[in-house]
Amino acid sequence: MAHWIPALVALPIFGGVVAPALPRRLAHLWALVVLVATTGIALALSLDAPASYAMGGWPAPYGIELHFDRLSSFSVVVALVTTLAVAYTLHSSGPLASREGLAVILLGTGGMTGFLVAGDFFTLFVFLEILSLAAYGMVAMSEERGAGLAAFRYLLMGASASIVILLSVGVVHTLTGSLNLVDVQQRLPDAGLPLHLAMAGFTAGFLVKAAAFPLHVWLPDAHATAPSAVSALLSGLIVKMGIVGLIRTPGVDDLLLWLGGASLLAGALLALVQTDAKRILAYSTVANIGLILVGLSVERTGAMVHMVNHAVAKAALFLAAGAFTHQAGSRVLDGVGRRMPLTTLAFALATISVIGVPPTGGFTGKWIIAVGALEAGQPVVVGVLLLSSILLALCYARILQALLFAPARSDVDEAPLSMLLPIALLALLSVGLGLVGAPLTAFLGRP
């Protein structure tokens, strides 16, 4: 397993750097090959976890240590979902499918894998910036009016959060003289205003990145205007990096339970008043992030399980929504589902998973977190969780109703295979993960 950890980071980045230099027709193939290889490396590393790697041969804390642990195995999901999202864009002619657009996707993937294995505060920051810049850019790679403004708003909030995180890194370095995650944790003073400032900074910064209520405001507009493949990456993977950041850095963890509950409620309530399918999906993400936050405070394994399941299901939902819009030629989805039965079936499967009906994947995480909350003596949170799930189920039902129970349109055909395959695979995976829920939980639960 010698150099696989740095390879996990280097490969997608290499892919992204080389992509603009390739002939146009090869770019997609190249991206897919790189991403499949990255998925393979991530899988191999996951089976061998935990492992460490000292970059340059310098031991921590003098050098930068890369560490692949259970949380890092999320990189399998990152690489897999991105592969399918890129496959989805095969026949697209938009800016996202250009060589530079694919390069941005690949670089963003490298940013995420780097973020997942970083064992050093500043390395976390740098790779967070790689994936964030890619994200701001990707949102704008759309012909929708207002995409640039939504991306800009995301940038303002995201970059502010990043600089607050950097300030916290600076404070932590001043307090301890080190930047290694483990070394710093051992050397931090137990109390003191600078410590609390740094912890508050990390929490606030990563909550913005994770789109938790009330710092979620950039997410709905970004989703409404971004291309569907980008929405899949954004809600499925990129906001999860905020959660990873909260896990990796010392923060105000007591707050997470309350903010999680607030996000669960706010996401569900705000979704109810939306009329656009993508906005409903966006607010559903806010609610699910809330669930993950609750999980972080009562049962961390549940949070990681739900990260995986929500990523897969939400990606399926956004890609399917994109397929509907693409085939229908507009955002109005009435009756479209009747002419696109396979896509609708996949959408329905993913919906069941997101709502959390057993035996789908979404149920596993919710169940573990709910049980954890009860054991931690927080029954109110369980009530909030149930209410949120019911409200969101209503929203999804509305979407399905519009798709199926309106007069069929004659001009709509089923989605092309390049779109249908990724959607179907993700939907099947979201159900399949539920069937292997126990082994998955056991796998993620080990240190």
Place this chain on the structure above:
Amino acid sequence: MNRPLATAFATGLAIPLVAAMAALPRHGSPDQPIHTHVAAQYHAWPHELGNLVTAVLLDYRGMDTFGEVVVIFAALMVVLVLRHKEEPLPSPDPSPIVAFIVRLVTPFIALFGFHVILVGHVAPGGGLQGAAILGGLVLLNGVVFGPDHVRSLHPGRALPWLQGAGPLAFLAAGVVGAVTTGFALGYPTHLPLLQEAMVVGIELGIGIGGALIFSRIYLAMEGA
């Protein structure tokens, strides 16, 4: 957010920040953890690279510098995708004094830029610093004489590869390091010539790649 609310928010934010700053270890004292822990070892260990900051950037914390060159490359990619053919601005008509001075200093600045890139491992300087100088030089000429004037500078077919010279140099160094020392981005102290070549190679890669990236970002925003 309106002015009074913003002022209140900013003032409210300032109080805990200032208070926290006051409680940090005393600034400038030698027994702060920041000087007694990792940094003390960096000072104590002998290093071939004369410039300790470069040693930190390329050797001890090379991964972060790699991330940095990837960030700027990613920014270029985003800017390229978002660019839009603009109406060309009217050709600038620089005054003879400005034109003369810019033409006069350009070769000297270019020389200085390359010098900064190559001297970085023993004196203050380095790849990105030199790239900023060269990129700024391109911008200066573009602003004074028009973007078409500087577009001809571009290396043409090799451009997509050269613009990635920064990340590619690091990746190459990573592989060489893994082969010679067993660790990615490690420098083979037992092969001093190779080590020197790696350092200079990385600096050149960052410098040329960075300069190209800065110029291309400028040209892309001009509507190129």
Place this chain on the structure above:
Amino acid sequence: MTTLAGNLDYVATMLLFVIGVWTLVSDPNLIKKVMGLNIMETAVFAFIVTSGALEPPSPIPHALVLTGIVVAVSTTAVALALLLRVHREFGTLDLDELRDLW
């Protein structure tokens, strides 16, 4: 412990940071907001660099800030590219006007 007077350098960087925050949130012009962000970034860099001040200085903060500056430049480049697009679509860069147009 330490006093305000002893850490005046740090305090100054935080005041600069707060000025940046104020600019970002209060000015309706989007370019001014980007400037506010840059002021915040510069303030954090100043804080980090000055934390390593001694004779000889710690090289780590210098390396962090060199990288940070490049990150800030990249962010600004992307921000301005986005603003070019916003201006093309809406004809204005004033947030108040944009609210009505969108």
